Amino acid sequence: MNKTNRRVFLKHAGVAALASAIPGFSTAAPSAPRVVVIGGGFGGATVSKYLRLWGGDINVTMVESQPLHYSCILSNGIVTGDYGLDRVRLQYDALKDRHGVEWLQGKALKIHPDSQEVTVRTATGRVKLPYDKLIVSPGVDFISPQGNYKAGKTPHAWKAGEQTINLRNKIKNMRDGGTFVMRIPKAPYRCPPGPYERACVCADFLQRHNPNAKVIVLDENPKIMAEPVTFGNAFETLYSDILEYHTNVQVADIDSPAGILNTDIGQIVGDVINFIPDHKAGKILHKSGLVDDATNRWVQVDPITYGSVAHPEIHIIGDSQATGQPKSGHMANAQAKVCADAILRYFGGEQPNQQPSTASACFSPITQDTAGWLTAVFQYDAGTGQMKLVPDSFAEAEEVSKDNYEEMFAWADNLFADSFG
Ligand SMILES: Cc1cc2nc3c(=O)[nH]c(=O)nc-3n(C[C@H](O)[C@H](O)[C@H](O)COP(=O)(O)OP(=O)(O)OC[C@H]3O[C@@H](n4cnc5c(N)ncnc54)[C@H](O)[C@@H]3O)c2cc1C
Structure with a gap:
């Protein structure tokens, strides 16, 4: 950073000194801006x-409610018992020890845009953290369906951890010849190919371990929302004997303990129901009054900085933002880099990059040892102020293969290391 940049950088550091007084919120470089x-x-x-990597002496404090992170990526292999939760367990040690991120375990309860503070509940009480810039990446929250809905009885397993193990146990212990029902939420939801991938690997598991079982997939969308050739082929060939796929299905209500879904194609009864509810932005964004898109579910941002349209000093990345880009871990990682770059330029008194691009990739297991994949690249379009899909970049695998299955783990481990390592 040159001297001019350094001066502008320090000009924005006004509130940093306040934070050093807060227990559990130590300050590595008191004069540096606080994110x-x-x-x-x-x-x-x-x-x-x-x-931290690109910004040097910038103060970064991460507030996270859980002691570690279980990745949803690769979690469908846990549902089928191919490996355990350990495979997707990601720690914060490298962020703390290698990169100097201050890490605070606690739940962010409310954002106060006017005073630029966040109220956080920690094990020892509530603290208010002041910020120069705030970045919010809380993932998704779920909209409860009508009826007697109990997530523990009809697990979504759409946040990895306890729910994933719950669904695995229910499928493994399902009665001989039982019915497994999956409900796919209306788009947009996190991981567009994820539900179809789950339908495939669960059908594969049941074909091998419970051959008289049946899989019923109730999709609220009008068609397969990602990798239509790959999943369409799998449903029509590999799983035609076991799997029924229905589009445009509206679920009126659910009785989780009874295993009953009332839908516009009739009443569906399942021995195991994997009900993935509709999605919305993380709770903290709703509670703080930041959700502002037309559907009242997501937060509108400027994709050059990921700053909220209403409060540009609050940046929203990952699943909760409303740019229309796919809600994926790969995409959250790409948006995070655009956002970090824009914030560092801001502190340096520079304009953000006017031509950001992002990318997303997903590998989708189809059986216990084969997979397909999907890629997409997005480029900022100055005319509309939106991220636009680069047409030639949108592709799915020509065939599912064992090589793809192996590559899936290498790709995921690279993403894990790039994000957490
Ligand atoms: C079955 C499945 C398969 C998937 N496969 C892929 C794939 O192959 N490729 C891919 O790219 N993506 C995949 N995804 C999608 C990917 O997991 C998500 O898109 C990604 O995790 C989004 O990142 P995020 O940072 O927005 O949210 P998350 O990764 O969910 O992180 C949110 C974090 O915020 C914390 N948090 C929330 N609220 C608060 C609060 N108030 N205070 C403190 N902490 C809080 C949570 O504890 C959590 O750790 C898959 C998802 C599923 C469900």
């Missing part, structure tokens, strides 16, 4: 790391 990051998933971990 608070809410959420330590793919978006939050990556932005914290890269702010």
